[in-house]
Amino acid sequence: MTHAQGHLSEDVRAIIAEEEALLTRVQATLEAARRKAGRAQEDRGLVAQLQALRDEAASAAEADLPHLFFQMDQTRALLDRQESAQLPDAQAPYFAHLRLAGDAGPRDYLLGRTTFADVSAGVRVIDWRFAPIARVFYSYEEGDAYEEQFGERLAEGTVEVRRLVVIERGVLTRIISGALVLERAQDGTWHGVGRDVTALRAGGAGSAARPGALGTGKGARRAEDAFGVTALLDAEQYEAVSVDASHPLLVLGSAGSGKTTVALHRLAKIAFDDPAKYPQARMKLIVPEEGLARLSRRLLAPLGLGRVSVDTLDHWLLATARSAFNLPGIKLSPETPPLVSRFKRHPALRRLLLGRIGAPKTQAGTTLERLHRRLADAYLDRHFVEDVVNKAKGELPRTVIDEVLEHTRLQRSTPLEKELKDITDPERLITVDGKALEDDTPYALAGTVDLEDLPILMFLKAQQGPLGLERLAHMVLDEAEDFSLFELFVVRKLLGKGRSCTLAGDEMQQTEAGFAGWPEALDELGIRDASTCRLQVSYRCPASVVELARQVLGTQAPAESTAQPPRAGAPVGFHHFPVEAQAQLFVGEALRDLVSREPHASVGVIASSPESADAVYRVVADQAWARRVKDGEFSFEPGVDVTDVGSVKGLEFDYVILPDVTARAWPVDDESRRRLHVAITRTSHQLWVVSSGARSHLIPAAGAATPP
Numbered sequence: 001m002t003h004a005q006g007h008l009s010e011d012v013r014a015i016i017a018e019e020e021a022l023l024t025r026v027q028a029t030l031e032a033a034r035r036k037a038g039r040a041q042e043d044r045g046l047v048a049q050l051q052a053l054r055d056e057a058a059s060a061a062e063a064d065l066p067h068l069f070f071q072m073d074q075t076r077a078l079l080d081r082q083e084s085a086q087l088p089d090a091q092a093p094y095f096a097h098l099r100l101a102g103d104a105g106p107r108d109y110l111l112g113r114t115t116f117a118d119v120s121a122g123v124r125v126i127d128w129r130f131a132p133i134a135r136v137f138y139s140y141e142e143g144d145a146y147e148e149q150f151g152e153r154l155a156e157g158t159v160e161v162r163r164l165v166v167i168e169r170g171v172l173t174r175i176i177s178g179a180l181v182l183e184r185a186q187d188g189t190w191h192g193v194g195r196d197v198t199a200l201r202a203g204g205a206g207s208a209a210r211p212g213a214l215g216t217g218k219g220a221r222r223a224e225d226a227f228g229v230t231a232l233l234d235a236e237q238y239e240a241v242s243v244d245a246s247h248p249l250l251v252l253g254s255a256g257s258g259k260t261t262v263a264l265h266r267l268a269k270i271a272f273d274d275p276a277k278y279p280q281a282r283m284k285l286i287v288p289e290e291g292l293a294r295l296s297r298r299l300l301a302p303l304g305l306g307r308v309s310v311d312t313l314d315h316w317l318l319a320t321a322r323s324a325f326n327l328p329g330i331k332l333s334p335e336t337p338p339l340v341s342r343f344k345r346h347p348a349l350r351r352l353l354l355g356r357i358g359a360p361k362t363q364a365g366t367t368l369e370r371l372h373r374r375l376a377d378a379y380l381d382r383h384f385v386e387d388v389v390n391k392a393k394g395e396l397p398r399t400v401i402d403e404v405l406e407h408t409r410l411q412r413s414t415p416l417e418k419e420l421k422d423i424t425d426p427e428r429l430i431t432v433d434g435k436a437l438e439d440d441t442p443y444a445l446a447g448t449v450d451l452e453d454l455p456i457l458m459f460l461k462a463q464q465g466p467l468g469l470e471r472l473a474h475m476v477l478d479e480a481e482d483f484s485l486f487e488l489f490v491v492r493k494l495l496g497k498g499r500s501c502t503l504a505g506d507e508m509q510q511t512e513a514g515f516a517g518w519p520e521a522l523d524e525l526g527i528r529d530a531s532t533c534r535l536q537v538s539y540r541c542p543a544s545v546v547e548l549a550r551q552v553l554g555t556q557a558p559a560e561s562t563a564q565p566p567r568a569g570a571p572v573g574f575h576h577f578p579v580e581a582q583a584q585l586f587v588g589e590a591l592r593d594l595v596s597r598e599p600h601a602s603v604g605v606i607a608s609s610p611e612s613a614d615a616v617y618r619v620v621a622d623q624a625w626a627r628r629v630k631d632g633e634f635s636f637e638p639g640v641d642v643t644d645v646g647s648v649k650g651l652e653f654d655y656v657i658l659p660d661v662t663a664r665a666w667p668v669d670d671e672s673r674r675r676l677h678v679a680i681t682r683t684s685h686q687l688w689v690v691s692s693g694a695r696s697h698l699i700p701a702a703g704a705a706t707p708p
């Protein structure tokens with residue numbers, strides 16, 4: 001329900017007038033400050049330098065002009081940067097307005113990303129990371145009495161005003177105060193609208209009513225405001241963000257509850273509070289997949305954390321192992337069989353390995369080559385491999401035993417180049433297809449190391465002495481349930497005594513069996529005393545999606561949260577067809593229709609495997625808006641990303657279509673349940689489940705006709 005300007009009450013109109021006047025005042029003050037800063041530059045000489053260049057250009061020979069102009073451009077750019085670096089952006093200077101009535105009378109504070117004050121004009125913009133004021137904003141509601149320590153002093157008072165404001169391109173466009181939501185239309189008139197419609201979330205173009213149709217017809221994604229989720233952190237999230245930097249923190253919560261959001265904002269606050277102890281160059285974020293690494297880099301930049309390095313687990317392992325073993329390169333196996341990889345990452349191996357191998361006795365025994373040889377001996381010992389499988393209590397199938405033995409044998413075999421060293425005629429070593437001789441043959445594995453072995457080799461080396469790695473000041477592990485115990489061991493070594501880290505995770509999203517559990521993971525990191533926060537609100541997914549995700553998890557689903565129920569939203573659409581080709585054509589048609597109506601929406605078509613994603617992609621491959629995303633190379637532009645469940649952890653799309661929910665693609669086992677759960681919970685607005693032939697039994701029978 002909306003109320004146009006004429007119908008707004010006196011009080012509401014007063015709020016709008018007050019906020020508009022406040023913004024005008026802030027912008028005028030900023031403009032004055034900018035001019036003053038410009039004058040101050042003259043003393044520093046940049047303006048003088050620019051003038052000198054101009055004078056020189058007036059009388060210079062023509063041949064010298066390009067060079068002079070280049071220098072003038074550089075000086076001007078430098079000037080611009082210095083001027084704007086210290087002042088808030090006038091286009092979006094703040095995201096919230098707080099008025100506190102305390103002992104000294106009422107005071108207005110504005111929360112933004114850069115601190116700026118002109119007390120005579122009554123303007124105080126405070127960086128959201130600045131503790132006392134921000135804590136009041138995030139922890140209290142309008143009308144609440146507050147009591148907070150402001151430095152030495154205990155401050156008490158009342159929160160008179162607590163409003164979220166959205167300023168887009170210098171214009172105030174939304175005001176949110178408790179349940180009151182006001183929006184400015186294009187023509188400048190203000191309307192009151194229901195909170196559900198305007199929730200300040202990325203994506204989703206409104207609320208679709210029917211499961212049979214995708215989207216709402218609204219057609220365009222709302223321009224995102226410059227502060228995004230920073231303005232919306234809830235009290236529990238802010239509490240977690242503010243945990244002391246030196247203290248380890250474990251952030252748990254269901255999919256879309258804001259774990260990544262909390263971890264990244266904590267990083268921003270730590271870097272702000274103590275930049276000398278926690279410089280960005282010594283903080284690192286590690287995530288399991290490339291897609292999430294790309295997303296994290298995009299999220300870090302506006303938080304002022306552009307210099308924090310973000311790595312995928314694989315990339316980080318290789319780089320760290322090269323430093324630890326002081327090697328320019330390590331010959332990795334082109335492909336490790338999935339079961340072998342699972343064996344090497346399983347906690348049972350961590351528990352038994354030292355008992356079998358023992359610590360290296362001398363420094364000389366800690367080269368990668370020697371350690372790898374000892375490790376391979378253990379992998380070739382059938383009794384030992386059987387022991388590990390037995391200890392894994394059914395999480396590793398018995399077929400893995402022969403696979404580990406065979407794979408290790410091939411890695412230990414003599415590399416082809418050594419076998420062929422007697423052939424001197426180079427012509428005889430060239431293949432018809434131009435590939436290396438050993439490619440696509442078992443020889444390709446000879447002399448290689450598996451990526452999964454790298455943390456194990458570093459673990460073994462560390463039993464003898466230090467790894468010799470540069471310490472990090474703070475590490476964030478996102479999707480921490482995907483880290484093996486050996487990997488956590490290496491993280492511990494990188495953190496040293498500092499122990500400053502943030503783990504964000506959800507055991508329901510582990511992509512393969514074998515997560516050791518949080519107590520053992522914390523133990524491995526040496527942070528058994530970590531603070532734990534369990535986020536309760538599901539922000540990303542609407543209620544229908546949350547419910548389906550729970551049903552898919554079956555008995556693995558955690559107890560239902562007693563906190564705020566998920567927001568209402570579009571029902572899940574279930575579409576079943578006799579044959580696959582029909583399902584694919586249907587998906588293609590639905591996508592064409594949706595994109596024509598909502599060109600700014602983001603759509604994820606998430607298949608069960610890369611091969612299945614290829615098949616679905618064929619029906620839309622000729623469309624400019626369709627992208628077949630492989631290896632996590634998401635662009636995060638509007639349009640359709642066709643991908644598979646192995647690449648989407650941590651990501652979200654306005655619309656998600658699961659194109660192949662068949663019994664074959666999604667069998668009934670725990671791992672499949674968790675993977676389907678990950679795919680389903682990428683949805684921020686509406687989900688379609690499409691199937692053909694025999695539908696997956698993970699989808700409740702009622703889901704065939706009536707959405708849950």
Ligand SMILES: Nc1ncnc2c1ncn2[C@@H]1O[C@H](COP(=O)(O)OP(=O)(O)OP(=O)(O)O)[C@@H](O)[C@H]1O
Nearest residue numbers: 229232233234255256257258259260261539540650
């Ligand atoms: N307090 C909040 N208010 C509104 N939206 C929020 C809030 N916290 C987080 N969000 C939004 O919810 C979505 C999910 O957040 P985030 O990705 O941090 O969740 P997550 O728990 O890490 O998810 P996953 O388990 O899938 O990795 C994002 O769009 C984020 O901006």
